[in-house]
Amino acid sequence: MKKYNVIVIGSGCGINIVDEALAHGLSVALVDKGPLGGTCANLGCIPSKMLIFAADTVAEIQEAKKLGIEAAIRNINFNFIMERMRKAIRESQKHMKQELSHTKNLDFYEGEGHFVRDYTIEVTGERIKGDRVFIASGSRPLIPPIKGLESLDYLTNETVLQLKERPDSLIIIGGGYIAVEYGHFFAAMGTKVTILEMADRLVLAEEPEISEILKKELSRRMDVYTGVQAQELKSNGHDVTVVVNDLKGGGHREFTARRILVAVGRRSNADLLKVENTGVEVDKRGFIKVDEYLETTKKNIFAVGDANGQQMFTHVANAEASLAADNAIHGSKIKMDYSAAPHAVYSHPQIASVGMTEEAARKAHKVLVGKAKYSDVAQGEAMIEENGFAKAVVEADTGKILGFHIIGPYAPILIQEVINAMASGGGTDQIQAGMHIHPAITELIPQVLSNLKNTTS
Numbered sequence: 001m002k003k004y005n006v007i008v009i010g011s012g013c014g015i016n017i018v019d020e021a022l023a024h025g026l027s028v029a030l031v032d033k034g035p036l037g038g039t040c041a042n043l044g045c046i047p048s049k050m051l052i053f054a055a056d057t058v059a060e061i062q063e064a065k066k067l068g069i070e071a072a073i074r075n076i077n078f079n080f081i082m083e084r085m086r087k088a089i090r091e092s093q094k095h096m097k098q099e100l101s102h103t104k105n106l107d108f109y110e111g112e113g114h115f116v117r118d119y120t121i122e123v124t125g126e127r128i129k130g131d132r133v134f135i136a137s138g139s140r141p142l143i144p145p146i147k148g149l150e151s152l153d154y155l156t157n158e159t160v161l162q163l164k165e166r167p168d169s170l171i172i173i174g175g176g177y178i179a180v181e182y183g184h185f186f187a188a189m190g191t192k193v194t195i196l197e198m199a200d201r202l203v204l205a206e207e208p209e210i211s212e213i214l215k216k217e218l219s220r221r222m223d224v225y226t227g228v229q230a231q232e233l234k235s236n237g238h239d240v241t242v243v244v245n246d247l248k249g250g251g252h253r254e255f256t257a258r259r260i261l262v263a264v265g266r267r268s269n270a271d272l273l274k275v276e277n278t279g280v281e282v283d284k285r286g287f288i289k290v291d292e293y294l295e296t297t298k299k300n301i302f303a304v305g306d307a308n309g310q311q312m313f314t315h316v317a318n319a320e321a322s323l324a325a326d327n328a329i330h331g332s333k334i335k336m337d338y339s340a341a342p343h344a345v346y347s348h349p350q351i352a353s354v355g356m357t358e359e360a361a362r363k364a365h366k367v368l369v370g371k372a373k374y375s376d377v378a379q380g381e382a383m384i385e386e387n388g389f390a391k392a393v394v395e396a397d398t399g400k401i402l403g404f405h406i407i408g409p410y411a412p413i414l415i416q417e418v419i420n421a422m423a424s425g426g427g428t429d430q431i432q433a434g435m436h437i438h439p440a441i442t443e444l445i446p447q448v449l450s451n452l453k454n455t456t457s
Contacts, residue, residue, distance in 0.1 A: 002107070004029045006329070007121060007130030009113060009273065011096070012038020013305045013317035014136030018106065020325040027105055029130065031123050033112035035089075036096045039138045039306065040314040042089055043158045050085040052181060052346045055188035059221075059348045066384050078166040078189055085161065115277040119301070132300045132328045135280075135288060136321060137273055139266040139306035144173075148233040152240060155261040157182065167191055167259040171242055173230050174263035175202040180214065180347040182261060183222055188348075193222035194255055196244060198229045203345060207357055210407045213387050217349055228253065233260065268307050285309060292335040294324040302328055310336075313343050340422035344412035349388060352411035354419050355403035358393050366396040370452035374408050377447055378439035385409060390448045392418075392428075399427040404448075410441060417445055428452070 005026035008014040014030070015037075021028045035042040061071050100108045113123030120129045141156040143149070155163075157178045170186050172179045175197025187193045195202075195218070201211040202224070218224050227248040234241045241256045268287040275282065279298040281289045287309030294302050302324040305317035316338070326332040342354035361367050374380030374388040388408020394401055404418040421430045428449045436443045 001120070001127045001129055002029075003129045003131075004107075005131050007031065007119075007128060007133045008136060009121070009134065010038060010136030010138055010305070010307075011036050012040055012136060012138055013314070013321040014038070014134060016318055016321040017134045017136065017304075017325045020322070021329060022103065022105055024329060025105070026329070029107045029109060029128050030100070031109045031111070031113040031121060031128075034110065036093050036100070038136075040317075041092055043161065045314050046092075047085045047089055047161050048157070048181060048185075049346060050088060051081060051185050054081045055185040056348065058188040059184070076189055079164065081189075082161075082163060089161075112272065114272065114274040115280075116274075118278050118298070120278070133278075133302070134321075134324060134328070135270070135273065135275070135296070135301065135303040135307050136305045136317070137269040137307045139268050139309075139312065141262065142265040142267040143262060144230070144264050146173075146230050146233060148235075149262070152233055152235060152260065154233075155259060157261075157263060160261060167257070169239075169257035170194070170259050170261060171196060171240070171255055171257040172261045172263055173242070174265070175199065175204075175224075175226065176263065176265065177203060177343075177345045177347075179261075179263040180218065180345065182263065183218060183224075184346075184348045187218075187221040192257070194257060195222060195224045196228050196230060196242065196255065197224075197226045198247070200227050200248075202226065203351065205343075206345070206351060206353060206407075207391060207405045209389075209391070210351060210353075210405060213389075213407055214347060214349065214351065217387065218347065221348075225255075266306060266312060268309055270303075270307055283309070293327050293333060294320055294336055295327070300328065311338055311341050311343070313341070316341050340419055342415060342419050344415075346412075349408050350411040351405075351407045352415040353403070353405045354415055355401065355422060356393060357403060357405075358391070361393045361395075361402045365402060367402065368394045368396050368452040369455050370394070370448045370450070372444060372447040372451055374441070374444060377441065377443040379441040380444065382439070383409065383441070390414070390444050392448045392452065394428055394449070394452055396454065399429055401427055401431075406444075414442060414444060417442065 006021040007029045008017050009031045011032040109123045111124040113121045116122045166189050169192040171194045173196050183193050183195050228244040230242050231245050232243040239256050240260050244253050270282050270288045281297040288303040288307050290303050290308045296303050304320035304324050306312045345351035370392040374385035390406040393403035401422050
């Protein structure tokens with residue numbers, strides 16, 4: 001049995017740990033069942049945004065009429081858009097495999113490994129042991145126990161990337177960020193889209209007023225139903241019928257489409273690793289338990305990224321990987337801080353958020369809340385952006401920004417200024433002190449902070 005200083009499971013954010021360990025002369029084993037590069041590069045962020053960029057372009061052309069510009073889309077080459085994405089993935093995987101094959105002091109075990117005893121993993125018939133183990137094994141689509149689902153050829157956010165033909169109609173079960181992003185994409189491609197969400201609103205992690213605007217805007221281009229729970233799926237010739245329980249009005253309803261996309265969440269891959277064999281505990285959802293240093297319940301075993309379920313975003317996973325490597329390899333004692341961890345939803349309109357919601361902040365702080373519409377600043381008025389807005393949640397006594405939330409064009413770009421201020425310990429004064437170009441849409445940020453006031457929830 002071969003022994004290593006470090007074993008890393010997973011080639012997404014885990015590659016950051018591999019690089020750090022190799023840079024300090026440690027022997028390293030990388031275990032990965034593929035695809036190389038992890039979820040983000042192959043099944044999530046990168047491929048989906050390549051598709052959504054095309055959808056954004058379609059939506060902008062369709063909405064140009066409000067600016068006095070009438071344009072027509074003559075053709076959308078669905079196969080070209082999909083194959084461009086797949087080609088980029090193939091090239092990325094090829095490049096990464098070549099790099100791994102030429103890396104010294106690194107052994108790559110390509111296969112699905114699992115723990116057999118403390119710090120010991122079996123993969124492709126071999127057993128290897130590590131002094132320190134990093135679990136960066138990611139997650140996979142959560143498949144709900146809906147009657148009839150397993151007998152159908154349903155899509156997930158992973159298998160949808162292999163489509164060769166655009167479906168004429170699509171039902172999406174779920175209303176989170178994956179559901180609304182793919183709803184936007186397929187609607188732009190010309191598919192009749194129906195979103196079915198069990199909760200009373202879309203994207204539950206966002207502010208209620210953001211969810212409200214998102215539903216309103218999406219409903220212009222697709223059918224969106226909240227408060228409906230899928231109970232059964234039935235094959236109907238070439239189509240599929242979804243029977244739902246109407247949680248608000250009572251009774252049952254039926255929806256029919258050519259294809260079904262299941263997007264109700266993600267589950268950790270910890271169960272595939274049999275982490276219990278090495279003394280690592282999981283929570284009731286199946287995600288690996290970690291402390292504030294990202295160490296599991298077993299000393300010298302760390303879990304980062306989707307596997308621990310803390311915040312399932314690539315930029316967070318990369319930050320966790322760097323921190324875990326510092327703590328394990330360099331003996332640091334650095335705590336993971338999620339207070340300025342942002343995220344974005346690439347629907348249409350776009351959403352970006354960082355920090356606490358107003359509801360969460362009020363439970364622990366005395367807060368001021370500020371809001372401003374895009375149309376409150378000159379560039380937003382020029383864009384004729386009537387519904388987009390931003391919202392700040394600030395600690396009343398200190399001016400510390402506790403949370404910031406935006407829905408509208410360029411939301412992920414606009415929020416970066418706030419993220420930087422929060423990460424450096426700054427607050428409203430830091431942002432207000434800087435000059436903001438006029439007229440630019442970035443004036444929205446100080447405008448929000450100028451509107452802070454004491455409100456009741």
